[in-house]
Amino acid sequence: MRISRAAPHSLAGAYALDAIAGKDLVRFERHLTTCARCAERVRALREAAACLGAGPVIVPPPGLAERAIAAAAGIAQLPAAGPIPRAPRPRATSRVAVAVAGVAVIAAGFLGVAANTAAYRLSQQESRTHAIAAVLASADATVLKARVTTGGRATIIMSVREHALVFTAASLARVPSSKRYELWLMGPSGDRPAGMLPRAASNGMTGPVLARGLRPGDRLCLILEPSGGSSRPSSTVLMAVPL
């Protein structure tokens, strides 16, 4: 699709989000040099975009700063004026390809977005991801934390408006292959299964799992069940969080 003559101004938002590539990018950057108003707007929009990255931080792997400091020792600095040549970029390894391919879910605490890179097509999985994003982005989302009695920590982001919650956990105790963790909603409306937890990823993280159909007075419970699931809670409650 071609951009019409009037369009460049409208690309300021996409530019601030780094969401322009290729010819669009070249064209817009050229436009920026002649449009003072656009340049001002881009600055303001960039500040807003940067806010999307604000919030709680994840502790980086140990030694990150030290390795960067060591790497910078061999790098010459740019003078104060002149064009900025792009630094050589390390090439992507196939591991990234695997990580990014298919469906990847961000549960970065407050927002989730689906990334289906294969053909940018909406899939069944994606409607679930959209539901997760809706919970995380909803104005009434609240964060609950809980400990699991057998080990591990759970983070629950709940939206009453969406009648749903997103569950993630870290460092849950390993379970035999015949068993799986299952979420249950328990309350005045009865006990309902709310989702089996997937096996923990290699970094010890589990989830996110979307649980829908929250009703007043519910508690979210975690129970170890047979790996095929269970029609009724069949063992000890390992975590119970009033919602």
Added chain:
Amino acid sequence: MAVLRIHVVWTAGSQISQRGRAGAADAPGPDLECLLSQVAGGDRDAFEAVCHLVDAAVYTAVLRVVRDPSQSEEVAQDVLVEVWRIASRFDPAKGSAMAWVMMIAHRRAVDRVRSAQKSAEREQRTAHAPVAYDEVAETVEARLERARVRQCLGSLTDLQRESITLAYYGGYTYRQVAELLGVAAGTVSTRMRDGLLRLRNCLERSDEN
């Protein structure tokens, strides 16, 4: 028009907490600006301080886009080196120091995701365990900040919010977002702009309160 400064609380690693958080809200801001100008002059001690000040924020921002922890570590390291390399180009008149660093981080992360998208298409690989994050350094300030951003995102229209989040967190271009959402590319670009403006106004308002 004066450059707008939205007041953002950055939870930028252990150094800040060691220094105490009496003025937590303005924690890395002025400090970081000052340090960056020293880095621009080739001061390696200042660069070291900058790295320790922003490493967690940079890593987090990258991880949100790239998702794979070990790849994110690589990209985060590149970002810090890039801060060293182009420190002379930081202009306080054009925005806050932290927004500048985050811009570099986001750009690099998006670059990485896009090159991975290409190889992913070639390889036609599918499915991988999703990455979830353990939140740490959950200070009161960070929690409030996140709630504020979330609340402001909630004030956008669905299309504005989806366009912005798919681009920022998913690394998609506005054309890819348009394809994903089944709307015209021009519509997406205006929604991104209008949505960011609305987000900005909302954050500004909640700053005043």
